[in-house]
Amino acid sequence: MKKNLIHSALVLLIFEILFWGLGYVMFQYFNTEVEEFRFEHKEFILYLLGVRGLILLFLLSIFLRKRRLEKYASEIILGKIIKKRSLLKEGLRFSFLLMAISFFIIAWANPQFGKNEKKMKTSGIDMMVCLDVSNSMLAKDLSGNMNRLEVAKLAIKNLLRQLKGDRVGVVVFAGSAYNYIPITNDYEYIKLELLSINPGMMSTQGTAIGAAIETAMTSFEDTKTNKAILVFTDGETHEKNSIKATKSAVEKGVKVYTIGMGTNKSVPIPKGNGNQFHKDKNGNTVLTKLNEKMLKDIASKGNGEYVRAESTKVDTERIIKDISGMEKTKFKEKTFLEYEDRFQWFLGIGMIFLLLNGFIYKYI
Numbered sequence: 001m002k003k004n005l006i007h008s009a010l011v012l013l014i015f016e017i018l019f020w021g022l023g024y025v026m027f028q029y030f031n032t033e034v035e036e037f038r039f040e041h042k043e044f045i046l047y048l049l050g051v052r053g054l055i056l057l058f059l060l061s062i063f064l065r066k067r068r069l070e071k072y073a074s075e076i077i078l079g080k081i082i083k084k085r086s087l088l089k090e091g092l093r094f095s096f097l098l099m100a101i102s103f104f105i106i107a108w109a110n111p112q113f114g115k116n117e118k119k120m121k122t123s124g125i126d127m128m129v130c131l132d133v134s135n136s137m138l139a140k141d142l143s144g145n146m147n148r149l150e151v152a153k154l155a156i157k158n159l160l161r162q163l164k165g166d167r168v169g170v171v172v173f174a175g176s177a178y179n180y181i182p183i184t185n186d187y188e189y190i191k192l193e194l195l196s197i198n199p200g201m202m203s204t205q206g207t208a209i210g211a212a213i214e215t216a217m218t219s220f221e222d223t224k225t226n227k228a229i230l231v232f233t234d235g236e237t238h239e240k241n242s243i244k245a246t247k248s249a250v251e252k253g254v255k256v257y258t259i260g261m262g263t264n265k266s267v268p269i270p271k272g273n274g275n276q277f278h279k280d281k282n283g284n285t286v287l288t289k290l291n292e293k294m295l296k297d298i299a300s301k302g303n304g305e306y307v308r309a310e311s312t313k314v315d316t317e318r319i320i321k322d323i324s325g326m327e328k329t330k331f332k333e334k335t336f337l338e339y340e341d342r343f344q345w346f347l348g349i350g351m352i353f354l355l356l357n358g359f360i361y362k363y364i
Contacts, residue, residue: 008062008090008091009059009091010091011091011092011095012055012058012059012091012094012095012098015095015098015099016052016055019099019102030111030113034113036112036113036339037111037112037113038111038112038339039109039110039111039112040109040110040111040112040339040341041108041109041110042109043109044105044108044109045105045106045109047105047108048102048105048106051098051101051102051105054094054098054101055098058094062090089360092360093357093360096353096354096356096357096360097353097354097357099350099353100350100351100353100354100357101350102350103346103347103349103350103353104346104347104350106343106346106350107343107344107345107346107347107350108343109343110341110342110343111342111343111345111346112339112340112341112342113339113340113342124163124164124165124166124167124185124225124328125166125167125225125226125227125228125323125326125328126166126167126168126169126183126220126221126223126225126226126227126228127166127167127168127169127227127228127229127230127323128168128169128170128171128183128216128219128220128227128228128229128230129156129159129168129169129170129171129230129232130170130171130172130173130177130209130212130213130215130216130229130230130231130232130233131149131152131153131156131170131171131172131173131180131197131232131233132149132152132173132174132207132209132212132231132232132233132234132261133149133172133173133174133197133198133199133201133202134173134174134175134199134202134205134206134207134234134236135174135199135205135269135278136148136207136234136236136262136269136288137149137152137199137233137234137261138199138269138270138271139234139262139267139268139269139270139288140267140270141262141263141265141267141289142261142262142263142309142310142311142312143311143312146312147270148234148261148262148309149197149198149199149261151261151309151312151314152232152259152261152309152314153194153197154312154314155232155259155309155313155314155316156170156190156194156232157191157194158314158316159230159316159319159320160187160190160191161187162316162317162320163187163320165185165328166185166323167183167184167185167225168181168183168184168185168187168190169181169182169183169184169216169219169220170190170193170194170197171212171215171216171219172197172201172202173202173207173208173209173211173212173215174199174202174204174205174206174207174208175202175204175205175206175207175208176202176204176206176208176211177208177211177212177214177215178215179215179216179218179219180193180197181193182219183219183220183221206237206239207233207234207235207236207237207239208237208239208241209231209233209235209237209239209241209242209245209294209298210237210239210240210241210242210243210244210245210246211239211241211245212231212233213229213231213242213245213246213248213249213256214241214245214248216229216249217229217245217248217249217252217254220254226253226326226328227253227254227255228254228255228256228257228304228323228326229249229254229255229256229257229302229304230257230258230259230319231256231257231258231259231295231298232259232261233258233259233260233261233295234260234261234262234288234289234290234291235258235260235262235290235291235292235294235295236288236289236291237291237294242294242298243297243298243301246298246301246302247301249302250301250302250303254302255302255303255304255322255323255326256298256299256301256302256303256304257299257302257304257305257306257307257319257322258295258296258298258299258302258304258306258307259295259306259307259308259309259314259319260290260292260295260306260307260308260309261290261309262288262289262290262309263289263290264289264290264292265289266287266288266289267287267288267289268285268286268287268288269286269287269288290308292308304319304322305318305319305322307319
C-alpha cells in the first residue's frame with residue numbers, strides 16, 4: 001500500500017517538475033526571442049498556483065480511503081484490494097487531468113505572439129475628463145459596495161466603450177488640478193491608468209472645479225477640433241472661479257458637461273479602512289452631500305448637459321448623444337497594433353491530456 005502511494009506521489013512530482021521546468025524555459029524563450037510576446041489576461045496565470053490545491057485533495061482522498069479500508073480488511077487483503085485499483089494508475093490519471101486544467105488556464109490567459117500593424121484614419125472630437133479625487137468622493141451614498149470615486153471610474157470606462165475615434169484626456173483635481181493622462185485615443189491605456197487614481201495622490205484637499213476646467217483647457221492640443229469637458233464631481237466647492245472658468249471655456253468654443261456624483265443626503269466621509277470617519281478641528285464628523293445646484297449652473301453656463309449618478313449607473317448615453325451632434329474632425333492616420341492570439345495551441349494540448357485521462361480510465 002505504502003509503495004503504491006509513493007509511486008502515485010512520484011508520478012505527480014515528475015509531472016509537476018516537467019510542467020514548471022519546461023514552462024519556465026519556454027517563458028524565458030518567448031520573452032526574449034519572440035516579438036511582442038504577452039498574455040492578454042496575465043492575471044489568470046495565478047490560477048495555475050490555485051489549482052495546485054487539487055493535489056492535496058487528491059492525496060488526502062487516498063489517505064482517507066486507506067484509513068476506511070483498514071477498518072474492514074487485514075494488511076494482506078488490503079494489499080490485494082489496492083493492487084486491483086492501482087494507485088499508480090490513479091496518480092497518472094490525476095496528473096493528466098491536472099495538466100489539462102493547467103493548459104486550459106494558459107489558453108484562457110490567451111498568449112499572444114507577434115503583432116500586425118493596421119493604419120486607419122479616424123475622426124472625432126477632443127474631450128477632457130475632469131475627475132474629482134477629493135476625500136468627499138470616498139463617501140458611499142450611491143452604493144454600499146462602491147464609493148463615489150469608484151462609481152465615477154466605472155462611468156468613465158462605460159463612456160470610453162461608447163466612443164468611436166474621439167480623443168480623451170484626464171485631469172484629476174481636489175484643492176488643485178493637474179493633467180494626469182494626456183489626450184489620446186488609446187482607450188485601453190486610459191482604463192489602465194484609471195486604476196491608480198485615488199485621493200492620496202493630491203496633497204491639497206478641496207474641490208477646485210474652476211482650476212480643473214482651466215487645466216483641461218490648457219491640456220487640449222492646439223488644433224481646430226471641436227472640444228468638450230466632462231466634470232465628474234460631487235460639486236462641494238467654495239470657490240467662485242467655477243462659473244468664470246466655464247464662461248471662458250465657452251468663449252473658446254468648448255462645451256462643459258457635469259456629472260453629479262452623490263445624493264442630496266448628508267453622509268460621513270470614510271477614513272482609512274472605513275470604520276472611522278473624517279472629523280473637523282472641533283472633533284465633529286464631516287458630512288458631505290451633492291451640490292446639484294452648482295453643477296446644474298456650470299452645465300447651463302457651459303452649453304452642456306448635467307446628469308446625475310443613480311446607484312452605480314451614470315447616463316453617459318445622454319452626454320454622448322449631445323456630443324455626437326458636434327462636427328467631427330479627421331485626425332492624422334494612426335497605426336493600430338493587433339496582437340495575434342495563440343490560445344488555440346494550449347487549448348489543443350489541454351484537450352490531448354483530457355483524452356489521455358479518459359483513455360486510461362476506459363482501457364487500462
